[in-house]
Amino acid sequence: xxxxxxxxxxxxxxxxxxxxxxxxxxxxxxxxxxxxxxxxxxxxxxxxxxxxxxxxxxxxxxxxxxxxxxxxxxxxxxxxxxxxxxxxxxxxxxxxxxxxxxxxxxxxxxxxxxxxxxxxxxxxxxxxxxx
Numbered sequence: 584x585x586x587x588x589x590x591x592x593x594x595x596x597x598x599x600x601x602x603x604x605x606x607x608x609x610x611x612x613x614x615x616x617x618x619x620x621x622x623x624x625x626x627x628x629x630x631x632x633x634x635x636x637x638x639x640x641x642x643x644x645x646x647x648x649x650x651x652x653x654x655x656x657x658x659x660x661x662x663x664x665x666x667x668x669x670x671x672x673x674x675x676x677x678x679x680x681x682x683x684x685x686x687x688x689x690x691x692x693x694x695x696x697x698x699x700x701x702x703x704x705x706x707x708x709x710x711x712x713x714x
Contacts, residue, residue, distance in 0.1 A: 587643065591640060594608040594609075596635050596636060596638075614651060616639075639656060
């Protein structure tokens, strides 16, 4: 029996590596489930999801250029429903922004220097007075 892309088959996990798990089928053929194809969420440690000897259902994605089977468990599970993102607030009208800039320039800005009173006593930089 030739395993083709799109087939859903059961196989036994024979070996687990950092990058994925090798699955062997009753036909004697084996393939790899890459760590990115194990679950929809980020998988840091594949051993959190499966162990050697487990029987798993996989989807055959196809074969690579060397004829090895590429497999997926993730494609057989429904994607998690993400909560809706909050809507972005619309930008303010340009007229409002221009009026605000004009007001801030005319009033000296936020606590700005519109005349006197901003110099610190005893020098320009602050700190201790020299004797």
